[in-house]
Amino acid sequence: MALIAHITDLHLRPRGLACYRVSDTNMLAERAIPALNGLTPRPDAVVLTGDLTDKSDPREYALARQILSRLAMPVFMIPGNHDGSADMRREMSGFPGMDSDVEGKLCYTAEIGNLRLIALDTNIPGKPNGELGTPQLNWLSDRLSEDNRPTLIALHHPPALSGIQHMDAIGLNDAGALAEVIGPHQHIQRLLCGHLHRPIIAEFAGKIMTLAPSTGHQVVLDLTEDGPPMFNFEPPAYFLHHHTPQAGTVTHMAYVEGYPGPHHFFADEGVSWPGDDA
DSSP: OEEEEEEOOOOBOSTTOOBTTTBOHHHHHHHHHHHHHTOSSOOSEEEEOSOSBSSOOHHHHHHHHHHHTTOSSOEEEOOOTTSOHHHHHHHTBTBTTTTOOBTTBOOEEEEETTEEEEEOOOOOTTOSSBOOOHHHHHHHHHHHHHOOSOEEEEOSSOSSOOSOHHHHTTSBTTHHHHHHHHTTOTTEEEEEEOSSSSOEEEEETTEEEEEOOOSSOEEOOOOSTTOOOOEEOOOOEEEEEEEETTTEEEEEEEESSOOSOOOOTTTTTTOOOTTTTO
């Protein structure tokens, strides 16, 4: 059994600065910590699929270390397009996988309960789109062939198209090459992605891709042609991936904020209310 919380796109800023001048991403990320620590059962790990920072600034990484160190479970992270692979390796040293290096990429494996995690690095320095590259794809092929345990693959840029055109334009450059590598491997349970700031589930290469919403702001759901790049403040959320031998991997979405309840479905059983006999 394994329970994994999947968060993404924190976009932390130096203290006192808002992201895009209006999004208090630091405060929103802070709120996610007690929500995750308070889960019952508690997740075995947190997977963070990139964009810890907004500008790969050392002050942003320092804040990320401070916030993420308060989580009561291991945190497995990868860079997004707003991070830098070398910056993350240096500034987040001590977190799992930060000493890994495949031709400059941060990619590694980890065991979480009865699952295997393969973390991939899609960062292209200075570019919004992503790429894995031949060395990392070869490394991935070797890792998938050496072990057939149920496996999750984490990467920031989603390989499948979403229909949100301005985000699809900055997707994964070598998605076709990734499909060729992962297609034959039936033990891949999920592709865990970020980048789009929306909850999205799609099929890719015969696998299920789960794209988690941001802990901060969300990209506007606009499936029209040439829709403008806009964001809003829908409720921040995250995914929970629950794996058991009986059911395989089941994914739930949960919200960071609390809401009224819980209320029992049958709270009024046996209670007489005025007008019941009318």
